[in-house]
Amino acid sequence: MRARDLAVAYQAVAVDSDATEAARLMAENKLPGLLVVDEQGEPRAILPASQLVKVLVPAYVIEDPALAAVIDEKHADLLCRALHGRSVGDCLSEKAPPPPIAAPDDTAVEVAALMAQVRSPLVAVVERAKDGAHLLGVITASHLLHELLGAEGTSHLPPS
Secondary structure (H helix, E strand, O other): OEHHHHOEOOOEEEOOOEHHHHHHHHHHHOOOEEEEEOOOOOEEEEEEHHHHHHHHOOHHHHHOHHHHHHOOHHHHHHHHHHHOOOEHHHHOOOOOOOOOEEOOOOEHHHHHHHHHHHOOOEEEEEEEEOOEEEEEEEEEHHHHHHHHHHHHOOOOOOOO
8 A cells, every 4th residue: 555545635724823722723623732843834743742731731741750740730721821822832842853755656665664753643745846745645644553453454552
């Protein structure tokens, strides 16, 4: 199976998109992350859900996790205010690498190796042409696992 066959439509946001809207999109669709694209629609980064969670948690709590116990539920609800007025670009890690990109003819194993190498929950599938790059879709880790396990034929998990 080739990357073009595995790729599915996936939510993408621009670098200047509203961070709160991006968080809602992730939450409502239970996405592990969002693909961040530039003005031409070419993949530029992946914004993992965990990175947005990190933005919500005050720095002093990250430095001393024991302080999390003193934040009551009423104040925990206010954590989302940390996203107000911020863009997706503001929430990206300074060390955010470019997203992993597979060619349409890459095999499922090549995609798996790329995903494992960069530890990414998703891989963009991009077709390069003379007129630029065209995003064909995304392959998520869970979708890839489903396909690879399906190729095996049967599940080895005990019945529940």
